[in-house]
Amino acid sequence: MKPFRSIVFDLYGTLYDVHSVAGICDQAFPGKGAAISQLWRQKQLEYTWLRSLMDRYVNFEALTDDALRFTCTALGLTLEEDMARVLGDLYLQLLPHEEMPATLHRLKDAGIPLGIISNGSHKSIAQVVNNSSMGWAFDELISVEDVQVFKPHPKVYELAARRMGHSREHILFVSANGWDASGASLFGYPTCWVNRTLGAFDVLGATPTVVTENLTAMADWVLEDWDGIPEISEGDAAGDAATRPDA
Amino acid sequence: MKPFRSIVFDLYGTLYDVHSVAGICDQAFPGKGAAISQLWRQKQLEYTWLRSLMDRYVNFEALTDDALRFTCTALGLTLEEDMARVLGDLYLQLLPHEEMPATLHRLKDAGIPLGIISNGSHKSIAQVVNNSSMGWAFDELISVEDVQVFKPHPKVYELAARRMGHSREHILFVSANGWDASGASLFGYPTCWVNRTLGAFDVLGATPTVVTENLTAMADWVLEDWDGIPEISEGDAAGDAATRPDA
Numbered sequence: 066m067k068p069f070r071s072i073v074f075d076l077y078g079t080l081y082d083v084h085s086v087a088g089i090c091d092q093a094f095p096g097k098g099a100a101i102s103q104l105w106r107q108k109q110l111e112y113t114w115l116r117s118l119m120d121r122y123v124n125f126e127a128l129t130d131d132a133l134r135f136t137c138t139a140l141g142l143t144l145e146e147d148m149a150r151v152l153g154d155l156y157l158q159l160l161p162h163e164e165m166p167a168t169l170h171r172l173k174d175a176g177i178p179l180g181i182i183s184n185g186s187h188k189s190i191a192q193v194v195n196n197s198s199m200g201w202a203f204d205e206l207i208s209v210e211d212v213q214v215f216k217p218h219p220k221v222y223e224l225a226a227r228r229m230g231h232s233r234e235h236i237l238f239v240s241a242n243g244w245d246a247s248g249a250s251l252f253g254y255p256t257c258w259v260n261r262t263l264g265a266f267d268v269l270g271a272t273p274t275v276v277t278e279n280l281t282a283m284a285d286w287v288l289e290d291w292d293g294i295p296e297i298s299e300g301d302a303a304g305d306a307a308t309r310p311d312a
Numbered sequence: 313m314k315p316f317r318s319i320v321f322d323l324y325g326t327l328y329d330v331h332s333v334a335g336i337c338d339q340a341f342p343g344k345g346a347a348i349s350q351l352w353r354q355k356q357l358e359y360t361w362l363r364s365l366m367d368r369y370v371n372f373e374a375l376t377d378d379a380l381r382f383t384c385t386a387l388g389l390t391l392e393e394d395m396a397r398v399l400g401d402l403y404l405q406l407l408p409h410e411e412m413p414a415t416l417h418r419l420k421d422a423g424i425p426l427g428i429i430s431n432g433s434h435k436s437i438a439q440v441v442n443n444s445s446m447g448w449a450f451d452e453l454i455s456v457e458d459v460q461v462f463k464p465h466p467k468v469y470e471l472a473a474r475r476m477g478h479s480r481e482h483i484l485f486v487s488a489n490g491w492d493a494s495g496a497s498l499f500g501y502p503t504c505w506v507n508r509t510l511g512a513f514d515v516l517g518a519t520p521t522v523v524t525e526n527l528t529a530m531a532d533w534v535l536e537d538w539d540g541i542p543e544i545s546e547g548d549a550a551g552d553a554a555t556r557p558d559a
Contacts, residue, residue, distance in 0.1 A: 114361035118465050131515035138512035218365050244362050265385035268378035
């Protein structure tokens with residue numbers, strides 16, 4: 066019997082496929098779609114880390130636009146303003162990973178509250194979820210915008226626990242990003258690393274609770290001995306924040 | 313007449329060639345040297361940012377070892393412990409970029425105090441400098457170890473100004489890493505970005521004071537109208553720290 070009272074998911078790369086932008090990028094710049102998508106995502110992540118360290122937060126749309134501009138310059142491509150808007154909007158229309166809708170149905174049917182904690186702005190998260198008609202699945206949509214710093218800063222993981230409404234050890238944190246799973250694990254969440262690419266786990270001093278190759282296998286693991294939300298006395302009406310002086 | 317009273321250099325990638333490790337990597341893993349060197353450096357940087365954000369500092373040697381282990385796993389290579397030590401030590405024996413020694417001679421001949429501010433530990437910096445017989449060039453060897461966080465955290469740039477002994481606007485900061493030049497520039501240093509690869513500058517809201525394609529051109533720019541260390545009244549015996557309440 067697993068002690069989870071809710072599950073919180075990363076959005077970009079975990080529930081939604083960040084490389085679903087490659088097709089349109091390839092139409093805009095023939096033959097370059099995959100290269101754009103890869104470098105764009107890499108720089109987007111780097112800029113979240115660098116801006117957080119420099120205490121120079123800007124929201125995810127602005128930062129994604131900056132990463133796209135770098136990418137096009139680095140690849141020797143001329144990016145017109147119209148095209149910058151078209152491509153930037155692709156991040157608001159990401160496609161769910163194939164197994165995502167059915168998996169979330171199974172977890173909802175089991176009565177498990179679900180949330181998203183994302184680097185995206187409130188607007189970005191809402192649009193991605195609504196554009197894919199997945200609003201029914203989530204009890205909480207949580208944005209780093211509320212703490213003005215990106216993952217893996219501990220403030221973000223603390224915000225998620227507070228919003229999910231109970232203490233961190235009773236929330237399963239699910240991410241396909243190894244560095245995010247590391248940050249969540251070091252913060253104190255039980256963590257599932259979704260390793261779709263059978264890649265190496267980042268060496269940051271953390272170990273995920275479980276590793277699965279997709280969301281289906283994650284749900285199989287959660288539900289294999291599921292018997293309803295566990296009764297756990299944690300006096301947690303106000304969640305993690307109520308029990309942590311540093312919250 | 314430029315208002316610089318000293319110059320502070322980044323070490324890895326700016327004065328010393330991080331990819332000078334590729335040859336030995338290629339002997340250890342034939343055909344894989346360049347791939348190891350590239351991914352190793354990328355993960356090393358990522359781990360400095362991620363650990364800083366998570367407030368999980370470890371020193372640069374430990375982090376470089378972690379990055380090497382990730383790299384070998386990701387590339388499907390088996391890394392024996394002996395080999396891990398041999399390759400890790402390569403970062404203590406980096407080769408200077410070709411034009412570096414002559415450039416530093418010119419700057420020293422002009423009477424300009426020179427320093428290094430590096431993510432490396434005290435031990436790493438000292439060994440790299442001594443192994444290349446460049447100890448004569450530097451007035452200050454400054455390590456992030458003293459603030460237990462990596463670049464581009466503002467504490468690092470503040471430490472450098474304090475140790476160089478005058479206020480930031482009178483110190484030229486030289487880096488080949490665009491994100492480092494950005495961090496230094498946003499902190500308030502005049503900044504030279506050494507762009508050896510003719511690459512794109514990171515889009516982080518900063519603009520370097522000057523861009524040169526190597527250290528030779530940097531020194532040409534500094535010395536073109538040099539007339540000795542400028543007399544600047546800044547009451548700066550104690551450096552930047554004396555004038556900044558946040559120091």
